[in-house]
Amino acid sequence: xxxxxxxxxxxxxxxxxxxxxxxxxxxxxEASTGDAGWVLAQEIHPDIVLLDVMMPGSxxxxxxxRRIKSDPNMRHTKVIMLTARxxxxxxxxxxxxxxxxYLMKPFSTLQVLxxxxxxxxxx
Amino acid sequence: xxxxxxxxxxxxxxxEARCFDEAAVRQMELFVRDFGRMYRERNxxxxxxxxxxxxxxxxxxxVAELKDDDTGVHIVRIGYLAEALALKLGQTAGYARMLxxxxxxxxxxxxxxxxQVLKKPGPLTPEERQVMNRHAAMGAEILGRSHNIPxxxxxxxxxxxxxxxxxxxxxxxxxxxxxxxxxxxxxxxxDFFDALTMxxxxxxxxxxxxxLQMLASERGRAFDPAVVDVFLLHRAEIDALxxxxxxxxxxxxxxxDWS
Numbered sequence: 001x002x003x004x005x006x007x008x009x010x011x012x013x014x015x016x017x018x019x020x021x022x023x024x025x026x027x028x029x030e031a032s033t034g035d036a037g038w039v040l041a042q043e044i045h046p047d048i049v050l051l052d053v054m055m056p057g058s059x060x061x062x063x064x065x066r067r068i069k070s071d072p073n074m075r076h077t078k079v080i081m082l083t084a085r086x087x088x089x090x091x092x093x094x095x096x097x098x099x100x101x102y103l104m105k106p107f108s109t110l111q112v113l114x115x116x117x118x119x120x121x122x123x
Numbered sequence: 124x125x126x127x128x129x130x131x132x133x134x135x136x137x138x139e140a141r142c143f144d145e146a147a148v149r150q151m152e153l154f155v156r157d158f159g160r161m162y163r164e165r166n167x168x169x170x171x172x173x174x175x176x177x178x179x180x181x182x183x184x185x186v187a188e189l190k191d192d193d194t195g196v197h198i199v200r201i202g203y204l205a206e207a208l209a210l211k212l213g214q215t216a217g218y219a220r221m222l223x224x225x226x227x228x229x230x231x232x233x234x235x236x237x238x239q240v241l242k243k244p245g246p247l248t249p250e251e252r253q254v255m256n257r258h259a260a261m262g263a264e265i266l267g268r269s270h271n272i273p274x275x276x277x278x279x280x281x282x283x284x285x286x287x288x289x290x291x292x293x294x295x296x297x298x299x300x301x302x303x304x305x306x307x308x309x310x311x312x313x314d315f316f317d318a319l320t321m322x323x324x325x326x327x328x329x330x331x332x333x334x335l336q337m338l339a340s341e342r343g344r345a346f347d348p349a350v351v352d353v354f355l356l357h358r359a360e361i362d363a364l365x366x367x368x369x370x371x372x373x374x375x376x377x378x379x380d381w382s
């Protein structure tokens with residue numbers, strides 16, 4: 001079973017994401033800040049991380065992405081950045097931080113699954 | 124399974140950022156839950172239909188095979204050997220698995236070849252050869268009708284290209300080199316090797332060594348040199364798999380379901 005980590009500060013969004021992932025068989029982990037997400041990622045070595053860009057705390061989503069991508073224990077880990085539609089530059093910044101894909105909010109339930117399946121196929 | 128990590132610094136537990144009104148959230152959750160149920164039911168139904176369709180096409184492929192051969196195990200072997208070779212070539216497990224499920228149908232078009240051509244004991248006349256060669260395109264057409272399902276799309280590709288040759292003198296399109304899809308290049312090699320190492324009505328099986336020599340001599344002519352090289356490098360393992368599949372005779376269900 002693939003391990004997915006959701007790092008998102010909004011409780012409601014996190015819950016909707018989690019419910020979407022429950023359509024399929026995934027092992028789901030959650031964190032509500034970049035700092036907590038980074039700690040959890042180092043512990044569980046997730047296969048896929050859904051990572052919000054803007055979060056409170058000392059680490060933004062981009063920081064967490066860069067750290068995951070430079071951690072030798074998480075070479076297999078794929079990162080999908082969650083960005084708000086208004087922040088068009090988020091995509092470029094996400095890609096520069098090593099993100100594998102990105103999702104615009106509000107997200108489509110099917111798109112979340114499709115992106116995950118696509119990344120999963122490369123694992 | 125869920126491990127809810129508490130926020131490290133901000134906001135404090137219980138004071139997490141909320142986007143929506145409580146009633147709206149509850150309603151949204153119900154929508155998502157219902158949608159999830161429909162999604163799963165739809166996927167289960169689709170899987171079941173695909174499975175039944177796949178099984179029927181494998182049966183049809185076996186019938187096509189039985190028309191010019193006395194055993195159906197050849198096509199199952201093609202699947203497993205193609206999967207093994209794809210993995211050795213560095214393809215993903217997903218690609219290799221799909222090829223295992225797709226490659227056995229490569230000769231399904233033989234169902235449309237008249238028996239007097241398909242079962243003719245001696246060499247074929249040029250006209251008969253032309254009729255015979257139509258099986259590639261016919262197979263691609265049969266399988267291509269289900270092109271919206273990835274495994275049948277790949278199967279159609281294999282059927283269409285398994286008689287193309289690396290040097291460009293194959294049929295039906297005369298493709299050469301990497302213009303021939305990898306799935307077709309792999310299937311051509313395993314089909315060649317497996318056909319040589321089995322008894323035919325008109326000749327006994329060649330020895331494995333002879334078959335390997337014949338394979339090597341087609342390197343860069345009929346077959347992709349890289350595919351032949353990897354096959355030869357792993358010949359012992361691949362031949363052991365060939366023997367194991369012949370002995371264990373996996374069913375079509377094994378072929379389709381086993382991941």
